[in-house]
Every structure is written in C-alpha cells, then in structure tokens.
Amino acid sequence: MHTSFRTLSGTARPLALAALSLAIVGALVAPSSADASAFQLKENSVKAMGRAYAGSATAGGDVSVVVNNPAAMSDLEGTYLQADVTAINFSTKFSGTATDVMGRPIEGGNGGDGGTTLPVPALYFATQVSDRMHLGFGFSVPFGFQTEYDRNWKGRYGAVKSKFQSLDATLSASFDVTDNFSLGASVIAQKTSAELTSAINYNAVGLGIQQGIGAKAAAGVAQIQAAAAAGQIPPDVAAGMIQDALAAAAAGAAGVAAATPVGSDGYARIKGDDWAYGWQLGGYWKLSPNDKLALNYRSRISHTLEGTGNFTTTPGYDALLANPELAASIPPFQHTTGTADFTTPAVASFSYWHQAERFGLGVDVAWTKWSVFKNLTVNYGNSQPSTSEHYNWRDTWYVSLGGDYNVNDKLALRAGVAVDTTPTYLATRSARVPDSTRKLATVGLSYKASPNFEVNASYAHIFVNNAHVHTTDSTGNTLVGNFEDYGNLLGVSATYKF
Numbered sequence: 001m002h003t004s005f006r007t008l009s010g011t012a013r014p015l016a017l018a019a020l021s022l023a024i025v026g027a028l029v030a031p032s033s034a035d036a037s038a039f040q041l042k043e044n045s046v047k048a049m050g051r052a053y054a055g056s057a058t059a060g061g062d063v064s065v066v067v068n069n070p071a072a073m074s075d076l077e078g079t080y081l082q083a084d085v086t087a088i089n090f091s092t093k094f095s096g097t098a099t100d101v102m103g104r105p106i107e108g109g110n111g112g113d114g115g116t117t118l119p120v121p122a123l124y125f126a127t128q129v130s131d132r133m134h135l136g137f138g139f140s141v142p143f144g145f146q147t148e149y150d151r152n153w154k155g156r157y158g159a160v161k162s163k164f165q166s167l168d169a170t171l172s173a174s175f176d177v178t179d180n181f182s183l184g185a186s187v188i189a190q191k192t193s194a195e196l197t198s199a200i201n202y203n204a205v206g207l208g209i210q211q212g213i214g215a216k217a218a219a220g221v222a223q224i225q226a227a228a229a230a231g232q233i234p235p236d237v238a239a240g241m242i243q244d245a246l247a248a249a250a251a252g253a254a255g256v257a258a259a260t261p262v263g264s265d266g267y268a269r270i271k272g273d274d275w276a277y278g279w280q281l282g283g284y285w286k287l288s289p290n291d292k293l294a295l296n297y298r299s300r301i302s303h304t305l306e307g308t309g310n311f312t313t314t315p316g317y318d319a320l321l322a323n324p325e326l327a328a329s330i331p332p333f334q335h336t337t338g339t340a341d342f343t344t345p346a347v348a349s350f351s352y353w354h355q356a357e358r359f360g361l362g363v364d365v366a367w368t369k370w371s372v373f374k375n376l377t378v379n380y381g382n383s384q385p386s387t388s389e390h391y392n393w394r395d396t397w398y399v400s401l402g403g404d405y406n407v408n409d410k411l412a413l414r415a416g417v418a419v420d421t422t423p424t425y426l427a428t429r430s431a432r433v434p435d436s437t438r439k440l441a442t443v444g445l446s447y448k449a450s451p452n453f454e455v456n457a458s459y460a461h462i463f464v465n466n467a468h469v470h471t472t473d474s475t476g477n478t479l480v481g482n483f484e485d486y487g488n489l490l491g492v493s494a495t496y497k498f
Contacts, residue, residue: 039143039144039145039164039433040142040143040345040368040396041088041120041141041142041143041144042398043086043088043120043122043141043489043491044064044067044068044084044120044122044138044140044141044142045062045064045068045084045122045493046084046085046086046444046456046457046458046491046492046493047059047061047062047064047444047446047456047458047493047495048062048064048068049086049442049444049458049460049489049491050402050414050415050416050442050443050444050445050446050456050457050458051362051400051402051403051404051414051415051416051442051444052364052400052401052402052415052416052417052418052440052441052442052460053364053398053400053402053416053418054351054361054362054363054364054400054401054402054403054416054418055351055352055353055360055361055362055363055364055402055403056068056069056349056351056362056364057069057071057072057282057284057294057296057349057351058072058284058292058293058294058351058352058353058362059353059355059360059362059404060075060292060353060355061075061454061495062082062495063076063080063081063082063124063125063126063136063495064082064084064122064124064138064140065126065136066124066125066126066136066137066138066170066172066186067122067124067138067140067142067168067170067172067186068296068349069184069282069284069294069295069296069349069351070136070172070173070174070184070185070186070280070282071174071182071183071184071282071283071284071294071296072174072182072184072282072284072294073126073134073135073136073172073174073182073184074134074174074176074182074184074284076126076128076134077128078127078128078497078498079125079126079127079128079497079498080124080125080126080127080495080496080497080498081124081125081495081496081498082122082123082124082125082493082494082495082496083121083122083123083124083493083494084121084122084123084124084491084492084493085119085120085121085122085491085492085493086119086120086122086489086490086491087117087118087119087120087489087490087491088117088118088119088120088487088488088489089115089116089117089487089488089489089490090115090116090117090145090147090485090486090487091113091115091485091486091487092113092114092115092147092434092467092483092484092485093110093111093112093113093114093483093484093485094110094111094114094149094153094155094431094434094481094482094483095110095481095482095484096110096469096479096480096481096482097154097479097480097481098154098155098477098478098479098480099477099478100201100203100204100262100476100477100478101204101207101475101476101477102207104262106154106157106477107154107263108150108152108153108154108155108156109150109152109153109154110153110154111149111150111153111154111155111431112149112150112153114147114148114149114431114434115147115485115487116146116147116148118144118146120141120144121139121141122138122139122140122141123138123139124136124137124138124139125137125138126172131176132175132176133173133174133175133176134173134174135171135172135173136170136171136172136173136174137169137170137171137172138168138169138170138172139167139168139169139170140167140168140170141165141166141167141168142166142168142190142344143164143165143166143192143344144164144165144166145162145163145164145165146161146162146163146164147159147161147162147431147432147434148160148161148162148163149161149431151199151267154479155431155479156198156199156265157198157199157200157201157204157473157475157477158198158430158431158432158471158473158477158479159196159198159430159431159432160197160198160199160267161195161196161197162195162196162197162432163194163195163196164192164193164194164195165192165193166190166191166192166301166344167190167191167192168188168189168190169188169189169190170186170187170188170189171186171187172184172185172186173185173186174282174284179286180285180286180287181283181284181285181286182283182284183281183282183283183284184281184282184283184284185279185280185281185282186279186280186281186282187277187279188277188278188279188280188298188299188301189275189277190275190276190277190278190301190303190344191273191274191275192273192274192276192301192303192305192342192344193271193272193273193274193305194270194271194272194273194305194307195269195270195271196269196270196432197267197268197269197270198267198268199265199266199267199268200265200266200267200268200311200312200333201265201475201477202260202264202265202266202313202314202316202317203260203261203262203263203264204475204476204477205260205317205330205331205475206256206257206259206260206264206317207260207476208475209256209260209320209329209330210253210256210257212329213249213252213253213256214249214253216249217245217246217248217249220245221242221245221246224238224241224242224245225238225242256320258316259316259317259319259320260314260316260317260320261316264314264316264317265314266311266312266313266314266317266333267311267312268309268310268311268312268333269309269310269311270307270308270309270310270338271307271308272305272306272307272308272338272339272340273305273306273307274303274304274305274306276301276302276303276304277301278298278299278300278301278344279298279299280296280297280298280299281296281297282294282295282296282297283295283296290354290355290356291352291353291354291355292352292353292355293350293351293352293353294349294350294351294352295348295349295350295351296347296348296349296351297346297347297348297349298346298347298348298349299346300343300344300345300346300369300372301343301344302341302342302343303341303342303343303344304339304340304341304342305339305340305341305342306337306338306339307337307338307339307340308335308336308337308338309335309336309337309338310335311333311334311335313333317333334382336380336381336382337380337381337382338378338379338380338381339378339379339381340376340377340378340379341376341377342376343372343373345368345369345370345372345373346368346369346372347366347367347368347369348366348367349364349365349366349367350363350364350365350366351363351364352364358405358406359403359404359405359406360403360404360405360406361401361402361403362401362402362403363399363400363401364398364399364400364418365397365398365399365400366397366398367395367396367397367398368395368396368397368398368423369395370393370394370395370396370423371392371393371394371395371423373391373393373423374390374391374392374393375390375391376391391428392427392428393423393424393428394423394424394425395423396420396421396422396423397419397420397421398418398419398420398421399418399419400416400417400418400419400440401416401417401418402414402415402416402417402418402442403415403416409448410447410448410449411445411446411447411448412445412446413443413444413445414442414443414444414445414446414458415442415443415444416440416441416442417439417440417441417442418439418440418442419437419438419439419440420437420438420439420440421437422435422436422437422438423435424436424467426468426469426470429467429468429469429471430469430471430479431469431471431479431483434467434469434483434485435467435485436464436465436466436467436483436485437464437465438462438463438464438465438487439462439463439464440460440461440462440463441460441461441463442458442459442460442461442489443458443459443460444456444457444458444459445457445458451497452496452497452498453494453495453496453497454494454495455492455493455494455495456491456492456493456494456495457490457491457492457493458489458490458491459488459489459490459491460487460488460489461486461487461488461489462486462487462488462489463486464484464485464486464487466482466483466484467482467483467484467485468481468482468483469481469482469483
C-alpha cells in the first residue's frame with residue numbers, strides 16, 4: 001500500500017490548524033504589563049499621584065474628578081481647564097530558560113529590557129451651569145501598556161512586542177441633591193486597540209506534521225495487520241505493504257524535517273481595534289466641614305476587536321506549501337482577518353479626605369473586576385474554526401494612604417504610599433504580562449502662580465514583587481524563569497480657573 005502526503009489530512013491538519021489558531025489567540029488581544037495591576041492605568045491626575053491617589057475624588061481642586069467621580073464636580077465653582085501628562089518608565093528583565101516541545105534548549109538571549117518610556121496624557125474641562133449642576137468633559141487613558149523584547153530572545157515564540165491601549169472620551173454631569181450630598185453620572189466612549197507580535201516556530205509546527213505522518217502510518221499498518229489476521233491478505237503481501245507504508249512515512253517525515261530545521265522562524269504581527277461605550281455613577285458626601293467621602297462605580301466596557309494578521313514564512317515552509325498533496329494539510333499562515341470579544345473591567349472605588357488647617361489626609365480603596373477576563377475566543381476570517389484560551393484572572397484591590405501639607409497660600413507638598421495587587425498568578429502569567437503585586441511611594445507639590453493658575457509636579461517609584469513564569473505556548477515551547485520589574489512615574493499638570 002502506498003502512503004502519500006494526501007493521507008495526512010485527517011491527522012496533521014487538525015494539529016497544524018490548532019497551532020496557528022492558538023498562536024493568533026495569544027497574539028490578537030492578550031494583555032500585558034502596564035503601570036497598575038495588569039494593564040490598568042491610574043495616571044490621570046498628577047496632583048493625586050503625589051499622594052498615591054489617596055483622596056482622588058475628595059481632596060478638592062482637581063478637575064480629574066470628571067472621570068474619577070463626576071459627583072465631586074460639586075466642589076468646582078466656576079469653569080476649569082486642566083491638562084496632565086505623566087511619563088511612565090517601566091522596566092522588565094527576564095532571567096531563566098526556554099525549551100522547545102522536544103525539551104531542547106531554545107537559543108537566544110534574555111530579551112534585554114522589555115520595558116519602555118511612554119507619555120500618558122489627560123485633559124479635562126468642567127463648568128458650573130447653575131447653583132446645583134455641573135458639566136464636564138475629559139480625555140484619559142484608563143488602560144494601556146507596551147513591552148518589547150529583542151526579536152531573537154529565547155521567549156520570542158510567546159511574545160516580542162505587545163502594545164495595548166484604551167482611550168476614553170468622558171461626558172459627565174453632577175447635581176447637588178442637598179447642600180451636603182451630590183450625585184454624578186458619566187457616559188464613556190472608549191476606543192481600544194492592540195498590536196502584538198511574536199516569532200513562529202516552524203520547526204515545532206514541522207514536528208507536529210511529522211507526528212501526524214507517524215500517526216497516519218501507524219493507523220495504516222494496523223489496518224493491514226487486521227486484514228492479514230482475518231485472512232484477507234496473504235502474510236507475505238501484508239509484510240510488503242507494511243514495509244512500503246513505513247518507508248513512505250519515513251521519507252515524508254524526513255522531507256518535512258529538512259524543510260523545517262531547528263531555528264527556522266517566521267514572524268506574526270496582529271493588529272485590532274474597536275469603539276465601545278460605558279457609563280459610571282458617583283456619590284459625594286460632605287460629612288462635615290472637614291470630612292468628605294465619595295463612592296464611584298465605573299461599568300465594564302465590552303469590545304469586539306476587529307483585526308488583521310500578517311505572517312512571514314521561510315523558504316522551506318513555502319516549499320511544503322507548494323506541494324499540492326501537502327498544502328491542504330498544513331496551516332498556510334496567510335494574511336487574514338479576525339475578531340475577538342474583549343472586555344475592560346468594571347471598577348468600584350471609595351475615597352475619603354480629612355482636611356485640617358494645614359494638613360490633609362486621605363484614603364482610597366478601589367476594586368477592579370478582572371475576573372471578567374476568563375476566556376478569549378477568536379473567530380477567523382479565513383474559515384478556520386474558532387479557538388479559545390482560558391485566563392481566569394482574579395479581581396484586584398488598590399489601597400492608598402496619602403496627604404498634603406500647605407506650606408503657605410501658594411505652596412503645598414504631598415506624599416503617599418499604596419499597594420496594588422495583581423490579577424495574574426503562576427498559572428496565568430506570561431511574557432506578555434510579567435505582572436506581580438506592586439507597591440508605590442510618591443511625592444509631589446503644587447504651586448499657585450496666581451489665584452486662577454496652579455501647576456503640579458509629582459514623582460512615584462513602583463516596587464514590584466518578582467514575577468515568576470512557567471508557561472507553554474501553542475507549539476509546545478516552554479518558558480521558565482523570573483521577571484524583575486520596576487517603574488518610575490514623573491508627571492506635570494496645570495489648572496486654570498476662568
């Protein structure tokens with residue numbers, strides 16, 4: 001019996017398509033590390049950053065409440081314009097090992113510093129339209145990250161470049177129900193985009209094809225042996241058929257191995273984006289002349305990211321694709337479209353502030369529902385079956401304590417500390433998300449150049465627990481080791497009251 005490449009379609013095709021599908025799943029919108037837990041950003045107020053975001057909605061004089069708690073616009077008498085920009089310097093360095101599906105070491109370095117320095121802007125406008133009503137508009141970046149490793153590093157099959165961001169345009173309104181209590185609401189328009197790249201291990205894909213050849217040959221041999229045992233084929237004829245089948249399988253596997261040697265890499269680049277809409281509700285209480293409390297809930301925002309995938313192949317892999325008997329059995333890695341549902345999480349926050357004559361002290365507590373990110377399913381534009389990956393992230397907490405000291409009528413100093421937990425753990429952490437629990441120490445100052453104009457500057461250092469990884473990607477490459485992370489934030493802002 002002659003075994004041709006055409007007979008591989010029953011086994012090799014599912015294996016190869018699974019490798020391609022899972023590679024796209026991992027690349028399309030998989031999140032990564034940012035400056036808060038996972039890829040959440042809190043850098044929408046330089047003034048609040050100086051006290052580690054304690055009292056973010058209750059300390060007063062900060063127009064960022066337009067996006068953080070619209071009810072707190074109650075304290076903004078008049079019309080305000082505020083602009084903030086924060087430079088985020090994030091560093092992540094890997095140390096460890098990588099092996100392929102056969103357990104062989106993957107050559108390459110540790111990736112260099114995968115972090116980067118990026119600006120995070122914010123812009124706010126708020127105005128009092130009546131004795132009890134305020135309106136505001138804000139532009140902010142609530143989610144974002146970027147990491148990029150050397151293209152030839154040992155973890156390149158899992159991640160090279162990862163860039164993700166959500167841009168919010170927020171329209172807010174508040175109403176003073178009483179002199180001491182106000183309610184606020186916002187409508188949020190959010191654009192989310194992603195760009196992810198990684199290397200493609202064609203040697204591992206080739207190994208999968210060879211396994212398919214072996215499995216198909218073994219099935220054929222079993223059929224011949226069964227026919228011989230039933231007396232349908234003479235033993236000597238059966239022996240010859242088995243020998244021919246094994247020889248053909250060995251030749252086919254050898255051809256695939258020659259076309260996909262160790263180190264034959266391609267490259268994948270995936271981009272996608274989407275507009276979606278959400279809302280938030282806030283409450284603001286003036287408990288006493290010196291004490292304020294605020295609660296806010298921001299909804300989750302559900303996206304369907306629409307993207308394109310671009311792939312490079314190798315000459316050897318192109319030769320396999322050129323074989324008409326084999327082409328139908330292996331993934332073509334052709335440029336294609338794809339969609340994936342993705343949700344930015346809901347956030348509930350509590351803010352408290354106590355103001356004495358010169359000192360102010362605040363506390364913030366925020367809960368982020370990262371557990372909404374359980375699965376990622378990708379639907380393909382070239383008729384591939386949908387695929388899913390499981391993440392099962394955990395909800396996170398952010399807790400901060402900070403305060404202000406008013407040196408005089410013009411100058412104020414501030415400082416704060418915070419703890420920010422991570423949604424990831426060993427089973428879910430990857431090179432795209434080298435995240436762990438973070439601790440912040442911050443300082444800042446404000447200077448009133450005039451009664452209507454104030455400038456702020458703040459600095460924060462982020463201490464990150466070691467992020468251990470032990471992950472295996474879609475083609476069986478395993479990365480084991482540790483990421484050492486840290487971050488620095490430097491921000492400036494200006495507020496003008498008309």
